[in-house]
Amino acid sequence: MASSPSGRARGTHLQRDHRSGGNASHEASEHCATHGARRPTLEPDTGSGERITRPRRGKAVLERENHEDFPAALLDREEEALHASGETAPVTRNSWPSIFLRLLLLPTGFVLILFFVFYFFGGMELGPKSPEAYVQSLKFGGQEERLQAAYELHLLAEERPERLPATEAFVAELLPVVAGACPGEKLVCHHLVLTLGRIGNAKAIPTLLPFLSAPDATLRSHVVWALGAIGHPSVVEPILTQLAHEEDENVRIVGIYALGLLEDDRVLPLLQESLHDPSRQIAWNAALSLARHGDPTGIEVIGQLLQRDFLERIPDMTPTERSEAMINAIRALSHLHRTAEFRETLERIIREDPDLEVRQAAIEARKKTVVDALEEGEAPRRKLEVP
Numbered sequence: 001m002a003s004s005p006s007g008r009a010r011g012t013h014l015q016r017d018h019r020s021g022g023n024a025s026h027e028a029s030e031h032c033a034t035h036g037a038r039r040p041t042l043e044p045d046t047g048s049g050e051r052i053t054r055p056r057r058g059k060a061v062l063e064r065e066n067h068e069d070f071p072a073a074l075l076d077r078e079e080e081a082l083h084a085s086g087e088t089a090p091v092t093r094n095s096w097p098s099i100f101l102r103l104l105l106l107p108t109g110f111v112l113i114l115f116f117v118f119y120f121f122g123g124m125e126l127g128p129k130s131p132e133a134y135v136q137s138l139k140f141g142g143q144e145e146r147l148q149a150a151y152e153l154h155l156l157a158e159e160r161p162e163r164l165p166a167t168e169a170f171v172a173e174l175l176p177v178v179a180g181a182c183p184g185e186k187l188v189c190h191h192l193v194l195t196l197g198r199i200g201n202a203k204a205i206p207t208l209l210p211f212l213s214a215p216d217a218t219l220r221s222h223v224v225w226a227l228g229a230i231g232h233p234s235v236v237e238p239i240l241t242q243l244a245h246e247e248d249e250n251v252r253i254v255g256i257y258a259l260g261l262l263e264d265d266r267v268l269p270l271l272q273e274s275l276h277d278p279s280r281q282i283a284w285n286a287a288l289s290l291a292r293h294g295d296p297t298g299i300e301v302i303g304q305l306l307q308r309d310f311l312e313r314i315p316d317m318t319p320t321e322r323s324e325a326m327i328n329a330i331r332a333l334s335h336l337h338r339t340a341e342f343r344e345t346l347e348r349i350i351r352e353d354p355d356l357e358v359r360q361a362a363i364e365a366r367k368k369t370v371v372d373a374l375e376e377g378e379a380p381r382r383k384l385e386v387p
Contacts, residue, residue: 131156131164138177138188150181150191157198164199171201179207183214190222197226205230209238217248224251228258236264243270253281260289272297280314284325291332299338305329306345308353323355330361334368 129137129152137149157164178196182189193211196204204226211223224242227235239262243255256274259267267289274286275298284305287298304310306329311322330346333339339346349362 154191197229228261
């Protein structure tokens with residue numbers, strides 16, 4: 001049987017032009033033997049201008065002849081797969097309904113998963129709770145929920161105090177929670193005491209005072225700070241009494257700082273005495289607290305705190321603590337209206353100090369120097385360049 005003109009085979013199939021079937025088969029055998037490939041088996045024409053060349057590997061490849069009357073539909077057919085019996089079956093093409101179902105099932109499954117998560121974790125809320133909701137969690141929640149609510153309430157008081165109601169009604173609702181948590185639930189108690197100090201309502205004072213005698217030194221220091229932050233005159237005597245017999249150094253450090261928050265001259269004698277305390281932190285806090293009261297007794301100590309070289313010789317101070325000490329000392333000069341005396345020191349800090357916040361504090365204090373000079377009716381000795 002002669003093959004058609006221009007017949008071509010795909011891949012490694014044979015191409016023969018104007019030759020007889022016998023010769024083609026004979027030459028095909030020689031070709032396969034030369035190249036070490038398996039000899040294909042040639043099948044008769046299908047009658048539609050095509051023939052099937054079936055290698056022994058078991059996969060049929062459709063070889064199409066280039067006839068003008070070759071049906072166009074056959075050009076789009078896929079390769080056929082052989083059954084074990086040797087018969088062929090067409091490979092099923094993915095139809096658009098199956099693709100549509102896949103596209104529909106994927107988002108539907110995703111939505112169902114989300115629904116399950118929100119249903120399983122019922123009560124999940126997006127965004128922060130209100131302060132009143134935190135109080136309800138403190139009243140009726142479990143141990144972990146109470147701790148989380150106390151922490152969030154404290155964080156809210158520090159970072160977003162405008163969202164925290166300072167009304168007596170809110171404080172009255174919070175105070176029984178504090179009384180129930182202290183001192184047993186240590187961490188919850190600490191957060192709530194600091195929150196009361198941030199709120200600053202004097203209604204909290206009777207609830208806080210008993211905890212000045214708590215065995216937990218950290219709780220005592222938090223209570224002393226909270227009383228000083230509230231700033232009511234009624235807390236002066238309790239704080240002074242506490243500091244007179246307090247043995248814990250950290251409580252005394254915080255207590256001396258708290259006295260600087262109280263606008264009451266009854267605190268001055270203890271602050272002046274504390275300038276000579278063997279504890280470095282107590283002496284520094286005493287000088288800064290005196291400066292807040294406008295008392296220049298600790299000006300020499302403040303002058304030391306302005307020297308970074310002096311602070312760097314103290315091995316147990318971190319870089320952050322050194323910068324904070326310098327910033328507090330610079331602000332203390334502003335309280336004392338003594339910035340003019342330390343003008344050269346401030347200029348050096350602005351030029352040389354590596355900490356940006358320290359330099360900014362010195363710039364603000366230098367502005368205060370000009371204002372103080374104008375208020376006193378004195379012109380500055382030299383023109384200061386105010387940024």
